[in-house]
Amino acid sequence: MKKVFVIIVTYKGKRWYDKCFESLRTSTIPEQTIVVDNSPGEEDAKYIKDHFPEVHLIKTEENLGFGRANNLGMRYALDKGCDYVFLLNQDAWIESDTIEKLVSIGDRHSEYGILSPLFLKPNEEKIEMIMGLNYDNRPLINDLYFGHPGEVYETNYVGACAWLLPRKTMEQIGGFDPIFFHYEEDDNYLYRVQYHGMKVGICPSARIVHDHHDSALSDEKLQIRRMQVLLAEWTNINHSFTVSAIARYYMRKWMSSICKGKFSQARTQCEELRYCVKKRKAIAYSRSENMQKKANWL
Numbered sequence: 001m002k003k004v005f006v007i008i009v010t011y012k013g014k015r016w017y018d019k020c021f022e023s024l025r026t027s028t029i030p031e032q033t034i035v036v037d038n039s040p041g042e043e044d045a046k047y048i049k050d051h052f053p054e055v056h057l058i059k060t061e062e063n064l065g066f067g068r069a070n071n072l073g074m075r076y077a078l079d080k081g082c083d084y085v086f087l088l089n090q091d092a093w094i095e096s097d098t099i100e101k102l103v104s105i106g107d108r109h110s111e112y113g114i115l116s117p118l119f120l121k122p123n124e125e126k127i128e129m130i131m132g133l134n135y136d137n138r139p140l141i142n143d144l145y146f147g148h149p150g151e152v153y154e155t156n157y158v159g160a161c162a163w164l165l166p167r168k169t170m171e172q173i174g175g176f177d178p179i180f181f182h183y184e185e186d187d188n189y190l191y192r193v194q195y196h197g198m199k200v201g202i203c204p205s206a207r208i209v210h211d212h213h214d215s216a217l218s219d220e221k222l223q224i225r226r227m228q229v230l231l232a233e234w235t236n237i238n239h240s241f242t243v244s245a246i247a248r249y250y251m252r253k254w255m256s257s258i259c260k261g262k263f264s265q266a267r268t269q270c271e272e273l274r275y276c277v278k279k280r281k282a283i284a285y286s287r288s289e290n291m292q293k294k295a296n297w298l
Contacts, residue, residue: 002083002103004031007073009066011038013090014047016211021052023093029100031086034076036060036069066160067176067185067297074175075298078167085170087163092119092210094162101206102164105152113169113198114190116158117206128210137202144204152201156194160186162208172196174296177235179279179286183225184232191236192290227275234276235286243280247273 006024010017024033036058037045045059058072070087077085084106086099094117102115109115119128140153173192176185190200234241250273257266276283289296 001030002107003081004029004084004086004099004103005073005077005080005082006031006033006086006088006099007036007070007077008033008088008090009036009038009069009073010044010048010090011063012044013039014044016091016093017044017048017051019093019211020088020090021048021055023095025054026096027094027099028097029103031099032056032077032080034058034073036064036073038063038065038069065181065185067180068178071175071178071297074165074170078170078295078298083167085165087160087165088208089161089210091212092161092208094208095206098162098206098208099164102203105201105203105206106164106166109152109201110166110168111199112152112201113166113173113193113196114158114200115152115164116200116202117162117208118202118204119159119161119210119212120207122209122211124209128212140202140204149204151205152203154199155202156200157187157190158200158202160189161210161212169193169198170298171295172293173198174290174294175298177286177290178297179231179235179282180228183228187232188235188290191232191238195237195291196293227272230272230275231279231283234279234283235290237287237291241283241287243277246276250276 008020021033024031033055035048035055037048038060039045045057048055048057058076060069074085084103086102098117102117106112106115120126121128137153137155140149143149173196177188180188193200250269254266254269257269
């Protein structure tokens with residue numbers, strides 16, 4: 001029997017805990033649940049301890065963000081001899097055979113560094129498209145439509161809401177890069193998996209329900225998100241990166257914007273270039289570390 005650990009990072013998610021943790025109790029394959037609680041205060045941690053005593057709880061001193069908190073759980077699982085870890089969002093819940101199906105497919109397809117189930121919306125009548133199923137997955141969409149889906153389909157992207165990671169992935173790729181606090185850390189991880197010759201797959205026979213709600217972001221959060229997208233591009237080790245090349249690119253864009261009278265756009269381009277220069281050392285260190293096969297950041 002494979003040794004499987006489920007890692008859930010929590011942050012003020014009490015409204016989901018019952019559905020999420022109760023679903024794990026029905027799993028047809030034994031698993032050990034690790035919760036890394038980023039929530040302020042003790043209320044969330046106490047609720048989890050009182051209602052789900054089987055959970056191994058790691059209470060953080062501060063909000064570590066999604067990536068660093070998951071890294072704590074991944075390190076614990078590795079030290080306990082895991083064969084697989086299953087990263088699960090606090091706002092999601094599994095079907096009883098979800099993890100068993102993913103592990104079975106992982107055993108048969110060792111070339112995959114990440115395996116993901118299909119994501120369903122809370123009414124369980126629609127697929128959640130934003131988490132990785134899109135027009136680029138035409139073979140999967142075609143097979144689903146005609147009722148004969150295969151076991152696993154390679155993809156370039158699937159959100160980290162429910163990832164199954166074999167032990168070898170963590171040993172060779174590591175954890176999430178702490179250069180990202182929140183947003184785009186999963187993109188960075190996917191780039192690294194692909195750089196090191198592993199595949200990313202979606203398994204349509206395995207399903208979870210994801211209670212995802214898009215909410216309007218403040219101007220400040222939109223700015224943070226925009227910069228994190230740029231940071232993910234610059235730290236993508238599948239592509240080359242130099243500050244001088246980025247500077248030349250932005251200077252051309254800035255001059256074009258000025259000539260066209262698009263002064264607001266020109267200011268934005270200056271901000272992005274300043275951010276790149278500010279983060280240049282961290283970007284260089286990130287790229288150097290992530291090009292190596294080792295358990296980075298764990």
